[in-house]
Amino acid sequence: MTIKTKISLSLVFLFSIILVLGGLGAFYLNRLSLDSQAILTDNYISLEFVSNMQKALNTLDDPDALPDFETNLKKEEANLTEVGEQEAARSVRREFDRLRRGDSDIATISRIRQHLFIIDDLNRQAIVRKSKIAEQTAKDALVWLGTIGTLCFLVVFSFVINIPSYIAGPLRDLTRGIKQIASRNFEERLHFRSSDEFGELARSFNSMAQKLDEYEHSSLARVLFEKKRIDTLLQIMPDGIIGLDEKRRILFINPVAERLLGTDHQQFVGQYAPDVATSNDLLRTLIQDIMADPISEEPRPAGLLHSESASNLLKIYDPDSTGKGKECYFAKQIHAVEVTPTGEKQTVHAGYVIVLQNITSYKELDLAKTNFIATVSHELKTPISAIKMSLKLLLDKRLGSLNDEQQELVSNVEESADRLLRLTGELLNMAQVESGQIQLQIQAVNPSDLVKVAISALKTQAEQKQIQFALTIPPDLPCVKADQDKASWVLINFLSNAIRHSPSQSSIDILIRQVGSLIEFSVRDYGPGLLEEHRERVFERYFKTPGLNGPSSGTGLGLAISREFIQSMGGQIGLLPEVTAGAAFYFRLAIV
Numbered sequence: 001m002t003i004k005t006k007i008s009l010s011l012v013f014l015f016s017i018i019l020v021l022g023g024l025g026a027f028y029l030n031r032l033s034l035d036s037q038a039i040l041t042d043n044y045i046s047l048e049f050v051s052n053m054q055k056a057l058n059t060l061d062d063p064d065a066l067p068d069f070e071t072n073l074k075k076e077e078a079n080l081t082e083v084g085e086q087e088a089a090r091s092v093r094r095e096f097d098r099l100r101r102g103d104s105d106i107a108t109i110s111r112i113r114q115h116l117f118i119i120d121d122l123n124r125q126a127i128v129r130k131s132k133i134a135e136q137t138a139k140d141a142l143v144w145l146g147t148i149g150t151l152c153f154l155v156v157f158s159f160v161i162n163i164p165s166y167i168a169g170p171l172r173d174l175t176r177g178i179k180q181i182a183s184r185n186f187e188e189r190l191h192f193r194s195s196d197e198f199g200e201l202a203r204s205f206n207s208m209a210q211k212l213d214e215y216e217h218s219s220l221a222r223v224l225f226e227k228k229r230i231d232t233l234l235q236i237m238p239d240g241i242i243g244l245d246e247k248r249r250i251l252f253i254n255p256v257a258e259r260l261l262g263t264d265h266q267q268f269v270g271q272y273a274p275d276v277a278t279s280n281d282l283l284r285t286l287i288q289d290i291m292a293d294p295i296s297e298e299p300r301p302a303g304l305l306h307s308e309s310a311s312n313l314l315k316i317y318d319p320d321s322t323g324k325g326k327e328c329y330f331a332k333q334i335h336a337v338e339v340t341p342t343g344e345k346q347t348v349h350a351g352y353v354i355v356l357q358n359i360t361s362y363k364e365l366d367l368a369k370t371n372f373i374a375t376v377s378h379e380l381k382t383p384i385s386a387i388k389m390s391l392k393l394l395l396d397k398r399l400g401s402l403n404d405e406q407q408e409l410v411s412n413v414e415e416s417a418d419r420l421l422r423l424t425g426e427l428l429n430m431a432q433v434e435s436g437q438i439q440l441q442i443q444a445v446n447p448s449d450l451v452k453v454a455i456s457a458l459k460t461q462a463e464q465k466q467i468q469f470a471l472t473i474p475p476d477l478p479c480v481k482a483d484q485d486k487a488s489w490v491l492i493n494f495l496s497n498a499i500r501h502s503p504s505q506s507s508i509d510i511l512i513r514q515v516g517s518l519i520e521f522s523v524r525d526y527g528p529g530l531l532e533e534h535r536e537r538v539f540e541r542y543f544k545t546p547g548l549n550g551p552s553s554g555t556g557l558g559l560a561i562s563r564e565f566i567q568s569m570g571g572q573i574g575l576l577p578e579v580t581a582g583a584a585f586y587f588r589l590a591i592v
Contacts (some may be wrong), residue, residue: 006196010159017152024148028141043123043130046085049076050120053092057109066100076119082126088118170198177205186213240330240356246349248273248290257356260316260330282316286354289334314356328360380424387417440568444479444592445487447512447519454491455510458499466505469495473512480519480589482569487589490562490573494523494585497558501527501583509584517591522576524584535575539563562587 049072056069073089073096080086092115099108173190180188186209190202231252234241240257244250250273253265261268261282268276274291277284312332319325332354339350391414393399402410455469462469480487498508502525509524530538530545537543542556566573566587576584 007163010163014156014159017155021145021149021152024144025141028137028144031137031141043081043127046076046079046081046123047120047127049073049079050116050123053116054113057112060109069096070100082122085119085122088115088122091115092119170201174201174205177209181209181212186210238358240354240358242286242354242356243351244273244287244290244354245351248287248352250276251351257354259320260318260356262319285314286332286334286356290352290354293336313359316356318358328358329363330356331359332356380420384417384421384424388414388421391417440483440486442481442483442569445482445484446479447477447521448473450482450484450488450491450521451510451512453488454495457488457492458495461496462499462508465499465502467499467502468507469510470507471510471512473510474514477512477514477519479592481592482571482589483565486565487569490565490587491521491523493558493562494521494587497585498523498525498527498583501525503527514591515588518572518588519591520586520588522584522586524576524579524582526582529580529582530575535577538575539573559585 052072053069053076056065056072059065073092077089077093080089092112095108095112095115099112170190177188177190188209189206193199193202234252234254237254238256240260241252241254242250242257243252250268250271253261253268258265261280263280273283273287277287314330314332315327316330317325318328335353335355337350337353338347340347391410394402394410451471451473455471495508495510502508506526508526509522511520511522511524513520513522534545538545539559539562541560543560544556563573566589569589571587571589573587574585576586
């Protein structure tokens with residue numbers, strides 16, 4: 001039987017006692033009320049009638065005396081309740097009739113008075129008798145109520161004494177046991193036995209104490225050693241590390257994170273991270289991804305809470321230990337921690353670890369590389385342009401004719417100069433992308449104008465391989481929001497790749513269509529296509545498809561630059577997955 005059932009039954013019993021006492025009291029009060037009502041109704045009124053008739057006899061000279069006597073006599077005859085009262089009333093009626101016929105001698109009046117005295121005496125005796133009955137009823141009520149009340153008091157007193165000890169006793173033992181466990185006395189056990197919740201609590205407590213005792217004697221020293229080693233590693237790590245539990249309370253902060261946050265770890269540890277973040281801008285930035293993750297104890301995949309992105313690169317002022325602070329670059333990573341409790345099979349969510357990795361040196365190297373590439377590429381464009389100008393002068397027949405061998409050499413030099421110029425252009429574009437300095441001139445652009453520019457730019461290259469452009473474009477397409485130069489550059493890059501990987505005497509499909517609120521530009525070739533494992537990497541920087549790398553294979557930057565250009569214009573870019581014979585690249589731009 002559960003504690004709830006026991007308490008409910010106790011309350012029902014107490015309620016029943018209250019009902020019994022209340023019912024008994026109401027019963028006796030009702031009896032007393034009936035007895036009192038009987039005295040008033042049956043006897044007291046009769047005495048009043050007798051008194052009125054005696055007053056009438058004393059005032060026979062009054063003409064209203066006989067009618068008053070007649071009225072009260074009739075009322076008395078209607079209220080005959082005692083034994084002998086009826087005969088006395090008849091006698092009064094008989095003598096009154098004589099008095100009313102004129103026989104008004106003293107003897108008649110005396111007999112009437114005698115009979116009225118009998119009626120009065122009978123009712124007074126009845127009042128005394130009924131008063132004694134009411135008194136006895138009151139005594140009986142007092143005895144019964146006192147007896148039952150005393151019994152109920154003893155029962156309630158027993159409840160008052162026993163129920164608190166029944167509840168407080170196990171709680172007191174449990175409190176003592178918990179204190180023993182807190183004092184690392186894992187041999188403590190609870191010995192009270194019952195089939196209710198206290199018994200279940202005692203069994204659970206004993207099971208917990210047994211497991212803690214086993215754990216204490218099996219791996220405590222090793223666990224403590226490992227904990228100290230982990231704490232030491234956290235203290236000496238060059239990265240900033242912040243640990244939160246599953247409820248987002250701060251568990252630990254290593255010295256690097258403490259320095260970056262500009263506070264003492266004692267002010268943070270144990271605090272609710274969102275509350276602390278209200279007064280610390282850096283912490284608010286660090287936990288914004290965690291705040292978007294709902295609190296749940298359900299298992300979730302371990303690892304990064306969010307993948308790497310540009311928003312995870314932070315520029316933070318680092319005062320460092322020398323006191324010469326500077327702005328540094330940190331890569332933020334948030335790991336969701338999953339653990340499997342001892343003795344359990346299911347993993348549970350245990351919290352988060354925020355890692356701030358100092359990548360300032362890598363960022364500075366990358367910036368130096370970007371500046372170097374931009375400078376070299378810009379400087380190379382001038383001599384390459386001079387070389388192309390010189391080649392045009394050599395090919396000018398006004399300056400003299402070239403033999404076949406010279407013509408072939410000039411063609412090779414021109415091809416190499418074009419390739420070098422294209423390479424420097426891509427490097428300049430990539431430097432612009434990496435430095436975040438993409439300059440856009442967004443305007444309304446007709447899709448057919450972009451296609452015309454791209455086709456005319458690669459017409460000669462396509463004719464050399466006898467490749468035909470199959471263009472499909474509706475006549476009434478709306479304009480798109482784009483930078484015309486960069487959108488044309490992307491389409492030219494798609495067509496250039498398609499020409500490079502298409503066999504001679506083939507065709508390249510160019511399809512322009514409207515997809516919802518976007519205009520899609522797609523270019524499909526019928527070359528060797530891409531393997532499944534290469535499709536996800538074609539937009540990575542410097543990636544080249546294995547087996548297709550030749551002297552005209554490109555730099556591996558074109559598609560990466562195309563993706564940055566299209567995304568900076570708010571568009572979409574990708575590879576159509578349903579095309580397996582050849583390859584089909586597309587990009588989509590918003591309609592004006």
